Amino acid sequence: MATKLRDRQIVALKQLLNLNTELSRKQLESEPQWKILVVDRYGKEILFSLLSMKEIRELGVTLTLLIHSEREAIEDVPAIYFCIPSEENIQRISTDCGCNLYEKFHLNFIGQVPRRLLEDLATRTVQTNSANLIAKVFDQYLNFIALEPCLFTLRHSNRDVISYHNLNSSKTTDSEIEESLHLMAESLFSMCVTLGTLPIIRAPKETAAEMLAQLLDKKLRESVRDTRSNLFTQDSFQSAGAGQLSFHRPVLVLLDRNIDLATPLHHSWTYQALVHDTMDLQLNKIKLSSGTGGSGVGGSNKEHELSPNDMFWSEQKGNPFPTVAESIQQSLEDYKASEGEITALKAQMGLDDDSSGAVAEAAAELVSGNTALLANAVSSLPQLLEKKRHINMHMNIASAVLEEVKLRKLDQLFETEEKILSKGASSLDKPLSSFLQDPDLGPDDKVRLFIIYLLSRQQQQAGDEQQNHGGPQGGGGGSSGRLSTSEVDSYCAELEASGCDIRPVHYIRKWMSITSMGGSSSAKSRQSLVYTGEGTVGTAKMFSNLLSQGSQFVMEGVKNFVITQRKLPVSRIVQNLMENRSGGLGSEVDEYAYFDPKVGNSSSAGEAGGNNGVPRTKSAFNEAIVFVVGGGSYIEYQNLVDLYNNNSKSGKKVVYGCTELANGSDFLKQLRMLGSD
Known part of the structure; x- marks a missing residue:
């Protein structure tokens, strides 16, 4: 079940685009019935998050239009509508039917259409004498x-x-x-x-x-x-x-x-979470500046898709970022080796541009004995080119992420927060104030770190039967227990002095106050903040390839951590x-x-x-x-x-x-x- 949700939604969408008939092998091999697809913004997001434009066209969709855009009549082509069942959409569908825009209307609602809206549609189409244009109405139940x-x-x-x-x-x-x-x-x-x-x-x-x-x-x-x-x-x-x-x-x-509330604010160290945090991954897509190969200013923004069909992404998205960088480097070397083999074979057979005369005649004899080898090399070219495209894409993405890691010191933030969440606030090597006063850390990153620290101290108090309290400014040493009001005020003053907006802290303090006054259910919620497992991080020497001369990534100054499961x-x-x-x-x-x-x-x-x-x-x-x-x-x-x-x-x-x-x-x-x- 767990690996079938996306596949089943894709099957349902393809069947929808095939006029709600099951796709047969014969249909896939023959020319499809051409049709127009009309969607609202919700239908568009669902479709294009799971199907590529190429896949949609292969199912006979020649044109995709927004339901509330100005559209011309194409009376000899059926139209598939895929939208939420709203009053606004029902009115527009009724208007389209009344204007005879398409040959037939195949209506597919993302969720269940209420009976009231269905009756409204029927009334409107009867009034315009266009009810016969509606071929089918389906509740697709694809509202995710x-x-x-x-x-x-x-x-x-x-x-x-x-x-x-x-x-x-x-x-x-x-x-x-x-x-x-x-x-x-x-x-x-x-x-x-x-x-x-x-x-x-x-x-x-x-x-x-x-x-x-x-x-x-x-x-x-x-x-x-x-x-x-x-x-x-x-x-x-x-x-x-x-x-x-x-x-x-x-x-x-x-x-x-x-x-x-701590995990959503936590600075991560895995590839997918880092891309999401630094490059705003939305619906499996990111926009990357083509000017510098990174996130800097210059050049136009190009959209990249990071879908489950990308094998490198699927294999590496859950790995620590330095491991991913190393894998990109290895994939690049493997590609160059494969490219070199084809080039060597081409030269061996005399098929390079410099070959002529007797060399070409000798090559002709050699080709006859190496036909299978040549055919295999030619057939592998499309896969190699696709592999190169993905390598280049991830090279650019990883370079942009690396820029953010260095600029925002994300490796240090991750290490600090891991210690707080897994071992408690007392595990810090230096006072929290040293982080809050660091001019190289961004204001939002400081606030995220402090809220995690604040929540961790609250959890420590909830788990401490004696409710021991540490001294003021307890960023390291023996700090334990919930922070006092004066301590929180002191930290907030430091944040404001660093140019931070502390309104998020105000809400967290209010939330902590409410939950501390709650009953057993609130207590259970607070206990859920406990992180189990060692969760320790340690520095390891895994960059020998990356730090070698000629490496595509300059990782100096960036820590690499061995992350234990928790x-x-x-x-x-x-x-x-x-x-x-x-x-x-x-x-x-x-x-x-x-x-x-x-x-x-x-x-x-x-x-x-x-x-x-x-x-x-x-x-x-x-x-x-x-x-x-x-x-x-x-x-x-x-x-x-x-x-x-x-x-x-x-x-x-x-x-x-x-x-x-x-x-x-x-x-x-x-x-x-x-x-x-």
Whole structure:
């Protein structure tokens, strides 16, 4: 299940573009039926995040247009519409039908179209005598974006309505919160339909995650009981072209971002997370300046796609950055060696530009005996050229990342934050003030470091039965326990003196105050900040190739770390829930709400916290879907992948999803807005 989400969404999209008929081998080999594709911004993001323009054209789409753009009539060609079911879109579709823009209209709604809007469409088309133009209407249940085989997010456009800021702002009304949760429930329902599974749902109580769990449980329960929908029956799932209905039920873990506010702010050291943090990776795409080969000013910005189809990216994205740089260097040397073999073969056969006369005649005899070798060399040229393109792309990306690492001292920030998160604030070699007063560190990076330090000190107090407090300015030595108000004020004064905006700190202080006054649920949330595993970093000599003369990367002054595996708070919670632990190591999830859409009733499951009267499974889960309300991060995603998907011994698979993938700067911006509310 865990590696099939993206594949199944791609299959559904291709079937949609084939006028909702299953693609056969004969169709793929013959000329397709030509058609026009009309999308809104949500449909465009879903399609172009999973399919290339080449793949879309191969399915017969000659033209892709935005639904609210000015479009001319093409009356002899069918049109495929792919958009959200909104009043605005329904009105535009009705207008297009009334104007007879296309031969036939194949309407595909991203989510389930409400009956009210469907009736409105019918009324409008009847009034314009154009109802006969509508060939089919489909609810596609594709209201999410599978960025990778086991990674998905809900939306990119208008994602502010489901952001951490919107869900936690005092200015957001209850009706707006409810609307946001309904949007999430719709998307998660689509994800379940695409996977063909009815998960068991777990969520921490008294959080937005539990409210979302109740809404999703209700939707799944209603769908199972509705004999007309048949969304979770084997026949309907096979007819949708998505494969087999899964009978091995996963656990869907819904979590609130507040269980761990440190990880989204953490400076990472792995390739994918670094690219996201320094170059704003969005929908698997980045923009890179072509002027300097990096992120500097000059030249035009060129878009690069970092998709799962890029083998180097797929293999290296979770590795430490210096290891990736070394792999790029090795890939370049391998390419040059392959290129050299072809050049040598060409010269040996007398096929180079300088050969003539007797040399060419001798070459002709030689070619007859080396036909297979030559054919193999020629057939490998396209793959070599493609490999060279990817090497050059990652060379430019890594160079731009390296510039940011050196400019912002990201290696030092990563090392410092790792010590704080894994060993506690007392593990620092020097006072925190020395970092906050460093003129070479950027203002936002300083604030991120301080918030991590502040949260770590709070966690230390929560885990210390004696609640020991360290002295003022406790950046190293024996600092432990929660910072006093005067200590925090002192650090804030240092930050302001360095030109930092401390509004994010104001919000964190307010949040800490509220959680410290909360009940048991708040205490459980604070305990989730614990990072398990050694998580130590050490310097290792792994740059012998990179530092050699002629290397493409100048890594002097950049540290290389041996990162030991540790469990982030989200990973630890997921492990406890997958193993179905209770008491002891699993005590922190004992009180998590439990929903099973297949059993019980809405009153016992949805309204009473998801625990009363619902029989629980006692066996461990082999598959899990993890969804973080309020935003996720590539750091959490990679941690789960390393623990499960890349670990053959675990025998378990995990899919990670979130409302949005916000990098450290984006999340800090949201905290800043909350600090201003």
